[in-house]
Amino acid sequence: MRRLFIALRPPADVAEALLDTMEGISGARWQDADNLHITLRFIGSVDRHMEADVETALESITFAPFDIAISGVGHFEGSRRPNAIWAKITPTPQLEELQMRVEMACRRAGLPPETRKFVPHITLARLNSGSGMITDWLHRHGTLALGPWQANGFSLYESDLTPNGALYSEVTKFP
Known part of the structure; x- marks a missing residue:
C-alpha cells in the first residue's frame, strides 16, 4: 500500500520566496521546500493495482499550459483552532478545469468521489x-503576491509519514 496524491509544484524561485515567510509562529511545523505543492487530488492509501489504474487514467489528461499565481495567505481550522496556514492560489478557470479532469480520471480508475x-x-x-x-x-x-509561473504538467506523489512529518516523492510526472 502506498499513500498517494496528485499535485503541481511551484518553481524554485517561488518556493524560496515562500520559505522566506516561514517564521514568526512558535510551534509551527514549517514545510520544507521539497514539500511545497498545490494538491489537485488526495488519493490516500491504495494497492499497486489501483495505483496502476490511476496512472493509466491520468495519462489521458491533456491541457494547455496556463499561469498560476499566489495572492495572499489563509488558514484552515479544526476543532475551533487553526491547524494549518497556507498561501492562496489565485483561482482560474484553467486550474479548476485541470482539477476537475484529475478528479474525473480518479473516478474512472475506481476511486470514490x-x-x-x-x-x-x-x-x-x-x-x-x-x-x-x-x-x-x-x-x-x-x-503576499508571487508569480505568475506556468503550469505545464502535474505529478503523482507518494506521501511517506514519518515522526518528523511527511516526506513526498514524485512517482510519475504527467507533462
Whole structure:
C-alpha cells in the first residue's frame, strides 16, 4: 500500500520566496521546500493495482499550459483552532478545469468521489494546540503576491509519514 496524491509544484524561485515567510509562529511545523505543492487530488492509501489504474487514467489528461499565481495567505481550522496556514492560489478557470479532469480520471480508475471542496493553496505550516497565535503572521503576509509561473504538467506523489512529518516523492510526472 502506498499513500498517494496528485499535485503541481511551484518553481524554485517561488518556493524560496515562500520559505522566506516561514517564521514568526512558535510551534509551527514549517514545510520544507521539497514539500511545497498545490494538491489537485488526495488519493490516500491504495494497492499497486489501483495505483496502476490511476496512472493509466491520468495519462489521458491533456491541457494547455496556463499561469498560476499566489495572492495572499489563509488558514484552515479544526476543532475551533487553526491547524494549518497556507498561501492562496489565485483561482482560474484553467486550474479548476485541470482539477476537475484529475478528479474525473480518479473516478474512472475506481476511486470514490472527493467530497471536499477544492481550495487551491500551498500549505506552509501545520499547527497544533501548542502553536502560537497566527494573527500577526496573517496580517504581515496578507498581501503576499508571487508569480505568475506556468503550469505545464502535474505529478503523482507518494506521501511517506514519518515522526518528523511527511516526506513526498514524485512517482510519475504527467507533462
